[in-house]
Amino acid sequence: MTNQFPTQARVVIVGGGIIGCSVAYHLTKLGWTDVVLLEQGQLSGGTTWHAAGLVGQLRSHSNMTSLIKYSTQLYGELEAETGLATGWKNCGSLSVARTADRMTVLKRTAASARAQGVDIDVISPKEAADLWPVMATDDLVGAVWLPGDGKANPTDLTQSLAKGARNGGAKIIERVRVTGISQRNGVACGVETDRGNIAAEIVVNCAGQWARKVGLMCGVSVPLHSAEHMYIVTGRIEGVHPDLPVMRDPDGFIYFKEEVGGLVMGGFEPHAKPWGMNGIPENFEFALLPDDWDQFEILMENALVRVPQLAEAEVKKFYNGPESFTPDNNFLLGEAPELKNFYVGAGFNSMGIASAGGAGRALAEWIVNAAPTMDLWPVDIRRFAPFNNNPRWLHDRVKETLGLHYAMPWPNRELDTARPFRRSPLYDRLAARGACFGSKMG
Ligand SMILES: Cc1cc2nc3c(=O)[nH]c(=O)nc-3n(C[C@H](O)[C@H](O)[C@H](O)COP(=O)(O)OP(=O)(O)OC[C@H]3O[C@@H](n4cnc5c(N)ncnc54)[C@H](O)[C@@H]3O)c2cc1C
Numbered sequence: 307m308t309n310q311f312p313t314q315a316r317v318v319i320v321g322g323g324i325i326g327c328s329v330a331y332h333l334t335k336l337g338w339t340d341v342v343l344l345e346q347g348q349l350s351g352g353t354t355w356h357a358a359g360l361v362g363q364l365r366s367h368s369n370m371t372s373l374i375k376y377s378t379q380l381y382g383e384l385e386a387e388t389g390l391a392t393g394w395k396n397c398g399s400l401s402v403a404r405t406a407d408r409m410t411v412l413k414r415t416a417a418s419a420r421a422q423g424v425d426i427d428v429i430s431p432k433e434a435a436d437l438w439p440v441m442a443t444d445d446l447v448g449a450v451w452l453p454g455d456g457k458a459n460p461t462d463l464t465q466s467l468a469k470g471a472r473n474g475g476a477k478i479i480e481r482v483r484v485t486g487i488s489q490r491n492g493v494a495c496g497v498e499t500d501r502g503n504i505a506a507e508i509v510v511n512c513a514g515q516w517a518r519k520v521g522l523m524c525g526v527s528v529p530l531h532s533a534e535h536m537y538i539v540t541g542r543i544e545g546v547h548p549d550l551p552v553m554r555d556p557d558g559f560i561y562f563k564e565e566v567g568g569l570v571m572g573g574f575e576p577h578a579k580p581w582g583m584n585g586i587p588e589n590f591e592f593a594l595l596p597d598d599w600d601q602f603e604i605l606m607e608n609a610l611v612r613v614p615q616l617a618e619a620e621v622k623k624f625y626n627g628p629e630s631f632t633p634d635n636n637f638l639l640g641e642a643p644e645l646k647n648f649y650v651g652a653g654f655n656s657m658g659i660a661s662a663g664g665a666g667r668a669l670a671e672w673i674v675n676a677a678p679t680m681d682l683w684p685v686d687i688r689r690f691a692p693f694n695n696n697p698r699w700l701h702d703r704v705k706e707t708l709g710l711h712y713a714m715p716w717p718n719r720e721l722d723t724a725r726p727f728r729r730s731p732l733y734d735r736l737a738a739r740g741a742c743f744g745s746k747m748g
Contacts, residue, residue: 312477314505316340317673318497319512320484320520322349324460324658325651326512327467327478328666329673334474336674341476342504343468344497346483347591350464352514354658355592356627357460358537358570360552360563361660362399363424363452364415366715367636367684372422373664380663381458388473390466393459397551397564400438402431402449402612404557407714409447416450427451438553440545440569441612457552457563460659467666483588484513487524487648494524494648508673510649515586515630517638517652518695526642527695528687530653531704532582532628534595536602537572539565541620543613556712558608568622569613573605574656578708580701581628590628597624629656631704633694633724635711637661639669639685640678649673650687655707693748699724720744 317333319326322345330343345351361381363374381394403409416426427450434449435441468478486498487509496505511528513520521528550564560573579601599606602624610616632638632653642648651669654661671679683689693699702724710721720743726733727748736743 311479311501312342312504313502315342315477316506317342317508317510318504318506319343319510320497321345321352321512321514321517322468322478322480323352323354323512323514324350324464324467324662325514325654325666326510327464327471328662329510329512329651329669330471330476330478331467331474332667332670333673334471334476336670338674339475341471343471343476343478344482344484344499345478345480346588348480349468349478350461351591352516353627353629354464355461356594356625357659358563358572359393359457359460359659360561361458362455362552362554364401364419364426364450366415368418368422369681370636370661370684371419371424373668374660375422375424375454375664376667377660377663378454378456381456381463384463384466384470388466388469390462390469391459392463392466394456394463395458396454396456397549398451398453399455399552399554400434400449400451401554401556402434403447404445404555406447408557411715412448412450425452425454437551440543440550440615441553442614445611455552458659463659463662467662484520487520489524489645493646508647508649510651510669510673512651514652515582515628517630517650519586521642521650524645524648526644526648526650527690527692528638528650528652529690529694529700530630530632530638531580531697531700532586533631533704533708534579534581534598534601534626535629535656535708536598536605536624536626537570538602538621539570539623539625540568540616541622542567543569543615543619555608555612558612559709559712560605560608560612562613568619569616571605571609571616573608574709574711575601575604576709576713578705580704583697583701586628595626595628597626629654631655631707633690633700633703633707635707636685637665638687639665639682640672640687643688656711691747693727699727
């Protein structure tokens with residue numbers, strides 16, 4: 307093998323987080339072996355390394371559920387293929403409901419997940435308590451149980467995908483920064499880097515929270531904005547064991563998983579804290595943000611309701627890391643409408659570990675077939691317009707997006723932030739008469 311820096315490749319992938327590595331892995335599986343992946347730091351050192359590693363299949367769009375169903379299969383098999391552990395544990399997961407309305411939502415998503423072949427049971431609070439004895443259940447209406455869900459170690463999983471990609475012929479090169487995208491007549495044709503140029507037929511932007519900036523290098527809108535995202539890790543808690551399922555309590559905005567006999571507890575607060583307004587530092591590698599207990603308070607209060615033992619538990623570590631969020635809480639996938647042969651896989655709204663297997667395969671198939679192989683409209687990058695890439699608009703919107711994870715998905719729900727944006731000439735008169743407004747394309 308030569309260490310010479312390549313000057314051409316069929317596909318160049320920008321970014322060595324879990325998404326870029328999964329795209330490289332799946333391209334080689336489809337027989338496209340002339341793939342180069344460039345990472346400005348070390349693999350997984352962006353956002354991937356500090357993820358909690360929950361892999362849950364229950365999603366509001368059935369095709370997103372089916373992508374994650376594939377992820378669970380892949381994560382269960384990858385170690386045997388590559389010889390590198392992934393930390394995958396098929397511990398199952400529970401989602402509990404505090405209200406009758408929430409239970410209706412859980413039953414509806416359960417029906418839709420079943421249609422995708424996902425194993426799921428609707429269970430009583432008593433059955434939930436048997437599966438998760440550490441929690442208080444007196445205020446619960448019911449729960450759903452997904453035996454196929456699990457958790458993984460995000461860094462190990464990324465390394466395992468990278469090894470699989472290398473075994474398939476891909477070249478993965480760390481400490482190379484992409485500084486420009488070459489294009490000719492509206493078609494991407496390579497990248498410029500701090501180590502030289504590489505000509506390519508296809509360029510894939512998997513640059514995580516830097517993906518908006520990489521898009522701007524070639525006039526492509528990648529509407530995402532970072533927000534702070536937090537969880538704590540506790541010391542040992544009695545009754546918490548390695549096989550304890552993942553547990554989500556969406557009415558309390560929180561989730562739990564076992565780690566070394568203690569609990570990881572994090573969540574999605576309704577009013578999030580955007581980050582990186584002056585640009586994302588290039589050298590933000592294996593880095594965290596300062597603890598913010600004020601922002602975390604609403605999650606902590608709810609966690610104490612669900613797991614009263616937390617009041618006595620030692621908090622061993624506070625993780626606060628930035629993650630990229632999009633205007634509608636769905637990720638960005640596919641060929642950019644502004645530039646042919648330039649693909650994007652970014653903006654994973656804190657579900658990048660769960661989605662990486664399925665999204666990586668879907669994007670690789672999209673590249674190889676020059677068209678998506680399933681209905682991916684909820685995540686298709688073409689659903690957004692240039693105004694969605696406005697940084698002030700994005701900043702205001704992601705305050706709400708992060709909290710959408712566990713918000714009640716009421717029918718006809720309208721988002722409240724970053725509006726009014728565009729108004730009809732009659733707006734003031736309609737408002738004066740008490741009109742109720744919806745929003746389409748701003
Ligand atoms: C606190 C926290 C908890 C989370 N928990 C979960 C969870 O339980 N389950 C789950 O599914 N998800 C979770 N997530 C979300 C998950 O971590 C992300 O969605 C996922 O890691 C995104 O992966 P990525 O590959 O898109 O981005 P990254 O991992 O950031 O990878 C992008 C890479 O691109 C590189 N790059 C950028 N610009 C350039 C350039 N110009 N040239 C070369 N390389 C470049 C970066 O260095 C970086 O390594 C969590 C996130 C946070 C912050």
